Amino acid sequence: MNSVAASCVQPRRLSEIAFHGEADSDYLKWFAEGIGQRMEAAGHERVDSEESPGLVIHFVDPGRPRPFRRKSQGTFVVGVTEVDEKPDDILSTAYPMLVKSLSNLFIFITPSDDGGKDTYFITLEQGYYTARDRDGAEYFEEVYSHVAPLASTRLVINNIFRDDLPEELRDGNARTRAIYDAGRKLDGMGLLPTAFPIHEILSERDMQHVRRLFGLGGLSYGNVSVREDEDTFWMSARGVDKSNLREVGRDVLLISDYVPEEDAMVVRVPPGVEPRSASVDAIEHWNLYKEHPEIGAIIHIHAWMEGIESTRVNYPCGTYELAQEVAELARQQPDPGRAVVGLKNHGLTITGHSLEDIFERIDGKIIRQVPMEP
Numbered sequence: 001m002n003s004v005a006a007s008c009v010q011p012r013r014l015s016e017i018a019f020h021g022e023a024d025s026d027y028l029k030w031f032a033e034g035i036g037q038r039m040e041a042a043g044h045e046r047v048d049s050e051e052s053p054g055l056v057i058h059f060v061d062p063g064r065p066r067p068f069r070r071k072s073q074g075t076f077v078v079g080v081t082e083v084d085e086k087p088d089d090i091l092s093t094a095y096p097m098l099v100k101s102l103s104n105l106f107i108f109i110t111p112s113d114d115g116g117k118d119t120y121f122i123t124l125e126q127g128y129y130t131a132r133d134r135d136g137a138e139y140f141e142e143v144y145s146h147v148a149p150l151a152s153t154r155l156v157i158n159n160i161f162r163d164d165l166p167e168e169l170r171d172g173n174a175r176t177r178a179i180y181d182a183g184r185k186l187d188g189m190g191l192l193p194t195a196f197p198i199h200e201i202l203s204e205r206d207m208q209h210v211r212r213l214f215g216l217g218g219l220s221y222g223n224v225s226v227r228e229d230e231d232t233f234w235m236s237a238r239g240v241d242k243s244n245l246r247e248v249g250r251d252v253l254l255i256s257d258y259v260p261e262e263d264a265m266v267v268r269v270p271p272g273v274e275p276r277s278a279s280v281d282a283i284e285h286w287n288l289y290k291e292h293p294e295i296g297a298i299i300h301i302h303a304w305m306e307g308i309e310s311t312r313v314n315y316p317c318g319t320y321e322l323a324q325e326v327a328e329l330a331r332q333q334p335d336p337g338r339a340v341v342g343l344k345n346h347g348l349t350i351t352g353h354s355l356e357d358i359f360e361r362i363d364g365k366i367i368r369q370v371p372m373e374p
Ligand SMILES: [Zn+2]
Pocket: 221, 222, 300, 301, 302, 317, 346, 347
């Protein structure tokens, strides 16, 4: 049953790119030129940052990180900064800069011990990896390999809401209650790390920007879904407290279709409810349910397990490309209905016949820290 996967295969798109902010040191000027040339060589066209490019390389003042204000949620931002001294703790210094500059990926450049430079790539998941200081062409090859997944992807994070959820489902059912129980259980297992308190470091204006673009009030982690019937499934909504998934139409949503022309998921909600957005990972779950009728439930957590197959490219959540890679890895497993797929530098997507089936299989095997690799 590959019809859906096949019908929505679309060519990879190369984003238009733009530069924003001041590359105000010799090193940053060299960096801007090098990465710009590498991206143009790959076929990316350079445009003005006002033109809603797919990717913006945004130079950030480390003392005063300011956001690049996207006009469209389809714009990815790679923040870049250089500091004069290497901090003891890279992440606690650089992660707030990623958040304050509203970047999807943050490139943090420090002096290295041998007089060169070290380049750290800080991810939204609060991890990082390092590029070695090498000769120019190799270095920009490596930098581009980390930026490219953001510069050739399509986000499927639009929603089409239909307020026609059948009456008997409006207060939920055994499946939505199973999702509620799973959320409590994940919380009990310590697998719902406290959402990063972005409201504490962003101004009210920037928070409004984040809410408008992404519909979230904090970076929340993981998600849970359960199949309702052949074509639909219930899933935890975007940016909600996963330890309290109670209200249908707000905390738990019935995902009922995917409209590729609009990069949108269709959500059926009760009338009169102001719905939350679908999880950015809904497209990934959609593909899995469509292709494998034996999948009854899916859990995604930011944790790891020993000996699993993992995606090669760290595509952003909510992209068509990530969903395709996860589908491919599930397909290759002996039993796609009971698969564990690693999402590089990010976490796990686990399929099962039911949520209990998943919990039984992961019991005692979860590694909290996701390994970070270049
Ligand atoms: Zn995730």
